[in-house]
Amino acid sequence: MIPQTMRGVQLTAHGGPEVLIYNAQIPTPVPAPGAVLIKVGAAGVNNTDINTRVGWYSKGDNDADDASWAGQPLRFPRIQGIDACGQIVAVGTGVDPARIGERVLVEPCLYEHDGQTLETPWFFGSECDGAFAEYTTVAARHAHPVYSTLSDVELASFPCSYSTAENMLTRAKVSNRDRILITGASGGVGSAAIQLAVARGAEVIAITSPANAASLKALGADQVLRRDDDPVAVLGTNSVDVVVDLVAGPQWPRLLDILRPYGRYAVAGAVAGPIVALDVRTLYLKDLSFFGCTALDAEVFGNLVWLIEGGKIKPLVAATFDLRDIAKAQEVFKDKGYTGKIVLKVAKD
Incomplete structure (x- = not known):
């Protein structure tokens, strides 16, 4: 039986951990047409949760109207949580009832919500409620068995x-x-990129702290650089084909220096600082290609599920916390003294 209320954590404003409120009396959502209701088993902790909470995505002040992934104001209270694994327990009209009972992963990048196709993609736990609660809803197409x-x-x-x-x-x-070359390689995205690049047969160079070097080599990294290393001095100019960057910051120009002509630079994070210096001559004289990566290409999540089911990549869970301990979990997350992911256990034993 589905209860009328549920436990969850609500983001009540932009700010510090104090704006995350644990509430045991949140109304349980009802799936809209074309959607499913998921009983959440566990939810991952990500940079985006903290960035959204503090308003980091805003290009103005942290309380501006663009402090979200999609550049729109958030509606409070908001249940965050972009990572969700759980079981479908109810379906909205138009969804096959046979899906009840499926264990699913929620695709983070949403192209449908409340039965409507979205012109600009939303992100689970940002523009709509997410996984930091016992139950959540999402369009059936985004709940992948x-x-x-x-x-x-x-x-x-x-x-x-x-x-x-x-x-x-x-x-x-x-x-x-x-x-x-992968920057920020010990974090969730970086350690994932190592495994996925190795699965593609690429040669992988990872940048991390000395404490995490052994764990990244165990994941398949062929070479590990320290964060304070000069990549040009260690690797040489024109020495790599692709840079996967999650850091940006002051060393950013050196990442372009090590790219070979026709090299590719992909970015999905800027934890060391979003404002960088670009010598445009490096960009055009080397015929480089830049890729900003936020919205998922159509085939990406399905391919990921296939890799999971085939055992071609492995989970890296550094620590697990109860849902009500989310503030402590985010504190540990920010310390970055680990490899992999911090996960919240949502379902009751």
Whole structure:
């Protein structure tokens, strides 16, 4: 029986951890036409949760009307959580009731909501409520069945980070002929990119802290650089085919220097700072291609589920917390002293 109320964490404003309110009396959502109701088993913690909370996406002040993935004002209270693994427990009109009981992963990038096709994609847990609650709804097309012996916690480590990484590799057309450099390689997206690039047969160079070097080599990285290394001094100019960047910041120009002519640069993060210096001559004289990667290409999430089911990539869960301990989980997440993902256990034992 589906209860009328549920436990969840509500974001009440932009700000610090104090704006995250645990509430055990949130009305349980009802699936709209074309949607499903999912009982959430586990939810991953991501940079985007914190960035959205503090208003980092705003190009003005952190309370501006563009402080979300889609550049629109958030509606409060908002249930965040872009990563979700759970079970379909009810369906809206137009959805086959046979889907009830399926274990699913939610595709983070949404092209449909409330029965309407979206002109600009939304993101689960940002423009609509997400996974930091016992129940959530999403368009049926974005609830992907997954057949795996992995636990809900392990599966919840995949959707956002791994689909972001797979999208970057897809856009940059990474193949077994490529030498690829990955910045921020010990985080969720970076460690996912290592596995996915190795699965494609690419040679992988990872940038991380010395403490995480061994774990990244165990994932398949062929070479590991320290964060304070000069990549040009270590690797040489024109030495890699692809840069997958999650960091940006002051060292950014050096990433273009190491790219070979016709090299590809893909970016989906800027944890070291979003404002960089670009010598446009480097861009055009080397015939470089730049890829900004946010919205997922159509085939990306389905390919990811296929890789999960085939055991070609593995979950990296660094720590697990109860839903009510989300503030502590985000504090640990920000410390970055681990490899992989922090996951919230949502379902009750």
